[in-house]
Amino acid sequence: MSSVAASNISAATAPKVRRRVRWSSLLHRVFVCMMYFFMLSPLIFVVWMSFFVDAIPHFPPSGYTLKWYESAWQNSSFMNGLVLSFQVAAVASITGVILGVAAALGIVRNGFLGSKFVNTLLLSPLLIPGIVAGIAIYLFYMRAENVLDTDIVGTFGGLVIAHVCLTIPWTVRLVSTGMAGLDPSIEEAARNLGASSWAAFRRVTLPMLRPSIVAASLFSFIVSFENLELSLALVGPGKTTLPIAIMQYLEFNLDPTIAAVSAVQILLLGIVMLVTDRFVKLSQVV
Amino acid sequence: MMGYSFNHFDPMDLMVETFTLENYVKFFSDEYYRKVFISTLGVAALCTVFALVLGFPVAYFLAKTQSRYKSLFIVLLVFPLMVGNVVRAAGWMVILGNVGVVNATLMWLGITDEPIKFMYTPFAVIVGTTAVVMPYMILTLQSVLEGIDFSVEEAAQNLGATFATTFRRVVLPIAAPGVAAGTMLVFILCMNAYATPVLLGGTGLTMMAPSLYDQIAKASNWPFGAAMALVLIVTTLLLATLSNWLIHRNYVKTMGA
Amino acid sequence: MSKVSINKLKKQFGDAVALEDFSLEIADGELVAFLGPSGCGKTTTLRMIAGFIEPTAGSIHIGETDVTNLPVHKRNTGMVFQRYALFPHMTVAQNVSFGLEMHNVSGKERDSRIATALDMVRMTSFRDRYPRQLSGGQQQRVAIARALAIQPKVFLLDEPLSNLDAKLRVEVREEIRSLQQNLGLTTVFVTHDQEEALAISDRMAIMYNGRVQQIGSPKELYDSPSNHFVADFLGRMSFFKGNLVANGRFVSEAGTNIQVASGQKVGRIGIRPERINVGAHPESDNVFDGWVESAAYLGSLIDIRLRLQGGDILNLHVPNNASSANTAIAPGSPLVASFRSSDCVLFAE
Numbered sequence: 108m109s110s111v112a113a114s115n116i117s118a119a120t121a122p123k124v125r126r127r128v129r130w131s132s133l134l135h136r137v138f139v140c141m142m143y144f145f146m147l148s149p150l151i152f153v154v155w156m157s158f159f160v161d162a163i164p165h166f167p168p169s170g171y172t173l174k175w176y177e178s179a180w181q182n183s184s185f186m187n188g189l190v191l192s193f194q195v196a197a198v199a200s201i202t203g204v205i206l207g208v209a210a211a212l213g214i215v216r217n218g219f220l221g222s223k224f225v226n227t228l229l230l231s232p233l234l235i236p237g238i239v240a241g242i243a244i245y246l247f248y249m250r251a252e253n254v255l256d257t258d259i260v261g262t263f264g265g266l267v268i269a270h271v272c273l274t275i276p277w278t279v280r281l282v283s284t285g286m287a288g289l290d291p292s293i294e295e296a297a298r299n300l301g302a303s304s305w306a307a308f309r310r311v312t313l314p315m316l317r318p319s320i321v322a323a324s325l326f327s328f329i330v331s332f333e334n335l336e337l338s339l340a341l342v343g344p345g346k347t348t349l350p351i352a353i354m355q356y357l358e359f360n361l362d363p364t365i366a367a368v369s370a371v372q373i374l375l376l377g378i379v380m381l382v383t384d385r386f387v388k389l390s391q392v393v
Numbered sequence: 394m395m396g397y398s399f400n401h402f403d404p405m406d407l408m409v410e411t412f413t414l415e416n417y418v419k420f421f422s423d424e425y426y427r428k429v430f431i432s433t434l435g436v437a438a439l440c441t442v443f444a445l446v447l448g449f450p451v452a453y454f455l456a457k458t459q460s461r462y463k464s465l466f467i468v469l470l471v472f473p474l475m476v477g478n479v480v481r482a483a484g485w486m487v488i489l490g491n492v493g494v495v496n497a498t499l500m501w502l503g504i505t506d507e508p509i510k511f512m513y514t515p516f517a518v519i520v521g522t523t524a525v526v527m528p529y530m531i532l533t534l535q536s537v538l539e540g541i542d543f544s545v546e547e548a549a550q551n552l553g554a555t556f557a558t559t560f561r562r563v564v565l566p567i568a569a570p571g572v573a574a575g576t577m578l579v580f581i582l583c584m585n586a587y588a589t590p591v592l593l594g595g596t597g598l599t600m601m602a603p604s605l606y607d608q609i610a611k612a613s614n615w616p617f618g619a620a621m622a623l624v625l626i627v628t629t630l631l632l633a634t635l636s637n638w639l640i641h642r643n644y645v646k647t648m649g650a
Numbered sequence: 651m652s653k654v655s656i657n658k659l660k661k662q663f664g665d666a667v668a669l670e671d672f673s674l675e676i677a678d679g680e681l682v683a684f685l686g687p688s689g690c691g692k693t694t695t696l697r698m699i700a701g702f703i704e705p706t707a708g709s710i711h712i713g714e715t716d717v718t719n720l721p722v723h724k725r726n727t728g729m730v731f732q733r734y735a736l737f738p739h740m741t742v743a744q745n746v747s748f749g750l751e752m753h754n755v756s757g758k759e760r761d762s763r764i765a766t767a768l769d770m771v772r773m774t775s776f777r778d779r780y781p782r783q784l785s786g787g788q789q790q791r792v793a794i795a796r797a798l799a800i801q802p803k804v805f806l807l808d809e810p811l812s813n814l815d816a817k818l819r820v821e822v823r824e825e826i827r828s829l830q831q832n833l834g835l836t837t838v839f840v841t842h843d844q845e846e847a848l849a850i851s852d853r854m855a856i857m858y859n860g861r862v863q864q865i866g867s868p869k870e871l872y873d874s875p876s877n878h879f880v881a882d883f884l885g886r887m888s889f890f891k892g893n894l895v896a897n898g899r900f901v902s903e904a905g906t907n908i909q910v911a912s913g914q915k916v917g918r919i920g921i922r923p924e925r926i927n928v929g930a931h932p933e934s935d936n937v938f939d940g941w942v943e944s945a946a947y948l949g950s951l952i953d954i955r956l957r958l959q960g961g962d963i964l965n966l967h968v969p970n971n972a973s974s975a976n977t978a979i980a981p982g983s984p985l986v987a988s989f990r991s992s993d994c995v996l997f998a999e
Contacts, residue, residue: 131556142447143466146473146524149484152494156487164487167495181452234630238584238602239622242609333477336587336602340610350479350588357479357592360484369480380475384468544735547702548793550722551729552749552800560747566739 115215157366175367185368199270200327207278215286237336244269245340261343274327285319318386327384416620433601437583440517440522444530452534470528485521493647513595521593526579537571573640577633584629652713652803653678659708668694669860679834683847686857692840701725712803728802732809734793737782743777749800787818805837831919887920888965904960909935909991918997925993926966934988945979
């Protein structure tokens with residue numbers, strides 16, 4: 108937008124025009140950097156604050172320390188939240204990937220389910236507010252409890268099942284994109300060389316899909332780990348995930364401890380994301 | 394899954410043993426809830442416009458750049474999306490708080506003596522939400538802009554169009570489907586926002602998602618919460634579809650002139 | 651229309667030199683083709699004339715105006731792009747209208763100029779179609795009409811035929827040539843297809859590695875190539891490396907004796923396949939015995955590789971006519987070939 112304004116002023120003499128064009132492209136770059144700063148600044152400052160010495164933070168700090176990481180470590184609600192989030196994310200991503208790969212295979216192989224259906228499926232978690240979806244699942248569990256006569260709401264299993272629903276669309280998208288990029292003649296070649304359809308799938312197709320599947324697992328892990336809204340209605344008393352613990356703490360306090368906890372989450376998910384990027388370019392995912 | 398669970402939503406309405414519209418009547422006649430509804434719409438619309446206007450130049454840059462750091466730029470876009478809204482809201486609290494970065498800077502520069510109250514205002518919610526949704530907008534726009542044959546822009550300039558005219562008459566109309574998709578996606582995300590308005594808006598600004606959650610979780614008014622949920626979903630879908638349709642129609646029309 | 655003067659143009663991308671020491675005067679109404687393999691700098695030069703690339707050094711004049719530093723939209727050059735670059739969201743008429751609007755042509759005059767331009771390329775009946783509803787050839791015609799409607803000072807074509815199939819390519823090529831001649835357009839035509847360049851141009855510039863190898867009429871370039879690259883790139887030629895042992899007598903490294911026209915410094919000679927006769931032709935002062943090594947039947951002619959006694963290879967074309975049909979041309983069979991000394995092209999190296 109910035110370059111629009113600048114090149115509009117077309118000067119009378121030719122050499123000047125050239126300089127204006129370069130100017131506008133410089134302006135454009137500066138603007139892009141500013142926008143990146145705008146998007147990344149919350150993360151930058153929260154990490155910065157986690158090192159402040161002062162318990163009541165102010166800028167600039169009077170010194171730096173790592174003690175808040177220690178105090179975060181000793182805070183049981185954060186520790187338990189971290190452990191629970193990790194467990195839920197791990198189980199949900201593995202389960203979700205197994206189901207998601209199967210679903211992707213079904214969708215891609217049986218072409219009758221067109222891309223339109225897949226797109227709707229993938230958009231569905233975005234269309235329904237996470238809060239509403241969480242409540243809806245809660246209600247569903249309540250009814251199921253009555254029928255099955257077991258506890259679901261507030262249990263680990265109940266939370267995992269909800270998160271599996273959250274991760275499947277991403278897996279389907281990643282794996283079906285990966286499958287679409289495969290040359291079908293490679294599997295045909297395997298069949299031609301005498302492989303049964305199962306052997307061809309297991310020995311040829313599956314290994315080729317490995318990057319997509321690994322990326323889907325890691326991505327599912329992230330999506331599940333950072334989820335707040337779905338979990339909010341489903342966690343049991345005293346058992347909260349890390350984002351919920353952070354949320355509840357933030358409603359009353361903002362101090363370096365919470366900054367340290369946030370920094371831990373940023374670091375953890377950042378690492379998982381970078382590993383994911385090794386397998387599948389993130390630009391194709393979101 | 395969603396549709397299925399919604400089947401179980403209706404019985405909750407019937408739990409009061411009647412089929413009634415009183416919840417909807419209450420929602421639209423009560424001053425407080427009308428305000429919640431309208432401020433949600435307003436915040437969502439503003440954030441969508443900001444994300445579009447500010448995000449477009451970034452998307453354009455990403456689509457055109459030949460820098461070898463391009464994949465890094467993309468990763469930096471996806472990164473804030475991945476760390477979760479709660480942590481990002483915490484970051485905005487650090488920046489906008491009374492003793493936050495912005496106020497500290499302003500006071501250091503001597504622009505103001507008293508800290509300006511940013512937190513728990515609509516301003517904070519709009520800033521926070523715009524930052525949250527902007528990467529989605531940029532990624533959507535970028536994928537569309539990348540598909541545009543660059544020589545079309547060159548052709549326009551060759552025919553005598555300035556950069557501004559080329560942008561307005563050629564790039565924007567061709568990118569219209571991407572703009573529509575990005576706008577729709579971002580608008581929905583804004584309407585459904587939960588963590589950002591709760592943490593940054595507090596009592597200063599209440600939006601639909603936090604409000605309906607409070608109805609159900611705190612006030613235990615299930616039927617009313619369900620009615621709010623339905624209002625939210627239906628409004629979002631209607632407006633998103635409408636804006637989508639408008640952008641498409643508008644560009645087909647102007648190009649017809 | 652205007653003449654174009656390019657003076658000592660140079661372009662460097664980082665350390666890589668894309669074009670060096672390019673000077674050329676294009677006369678008013680002349681069609682010059684830039685021909686060369688990919689990466690030779692021909693498209694870079696064209697894009698510098700249009701203003702998409704800024705030269706590192708040198709200048710470009712269109713008419714009397716120095717346009718070297720003028721932005722693209724003020725140069726008034728009409729360019730046809732390789733992949734047409736039609737505006738997908740505009741109809742055929744709107745595409746043509748766009749440039750006129752940019753030049754503030756309005757009302758009746760605009761309408762009549764759109765109509766003229768579309769009529770010129772026989773696309774009038776398609777004026778309300780969108781580009782996606784047109785075939786490749788039709789899209790290219792619209793692109794031509796769009797570029798010409800603004801009455802440009804120079805007409806620039808960047809490999810305009812490379813996306814068309816063979817038959818259509820000849821058809822559109824002839825159309826471009828007749829439009830160019832009827833309207834007297836000063837034209838630069840970039841191509842990597844030598845047949846296209848030979849057929850369409852008044853003059854052509856053969857480029858290689860960022861340097862012009864030779865500029866001249868198609869006939870000059872084909873008949874008297876100034877160096878080995880031009881001779882080899884344009885058409886076919888059999889080459890013999892060797893030395894002049896006496897005035898008019900050349901001996902190849904393999905020992906073949908060839909009578910040539912007199913020359914100064916000669917390190918290599920060449921002969922076009924179609925200048926070689928089968929049998930000892932009375933006017934030919936070079937006559938050789940050889941064996942057919944391979945023969946490819948190409949329909950209108952037969953392409954023969956003939957191995958001479960010393961091991962040199964002579965490439966010749968035998969027309970597929972009544973007399974040659976009786977000649978036995980199977981691999982291994984003996985064959986006598988002859989050519990005139992005046993048909994040999996001499997190269998310094």
